[in-house]
Amino acid sequence: MTLSTADQTRPSEHQILVNLGNRYVVFASQNSMPRSMDFDPEKDSEILPRVADESDVAGHRIAETLRVSGFETVNPPKAYDEGWDVELVDAKGARVLVQIKVAERELKQKDVVKYFEFLAKAAGKGQDAQIWNLTSKN
Helix, strand or coil: CEEECCCCCCHHHCEEEEEECCEEEEEECHHHCCCCCCCCHHHHCCCCCCCCCHHHHHHHHHHHHCEECCEEEECCCCCHHHCCCEEEEECCCCEEEEEEEEECCCCCHHHHHHHHHHHHHHHHCCCEEEEEEEECCC
């Protein structure tokens, strides 16, 4: 689930390469298809030390290895002190701040309210921002 302050970046059209624990994964929605894949996990990933418990390093590894089609990833972002994990910069210089949340449960209403308040604060500063919520629950 992605919550965003701006529609101009069209999060649903991103293709994302990221390391989740001990494996690389490419995420893409139907909105980014049928174009070809922007990433090949075999060619575009780096070998990282294996971890015994993937959940121990999930947030860190995601921020460290994140690649988004059409964007350069800045980690840590310039606004790091404000709680952002990654900054995405497109070819035109547009910037999107991303906060990555990793949880073992689905979002609750109080989480959504808190996230929207955080996004409203960013929007008030003129920042384009997104919160990515990844859960391990199937």
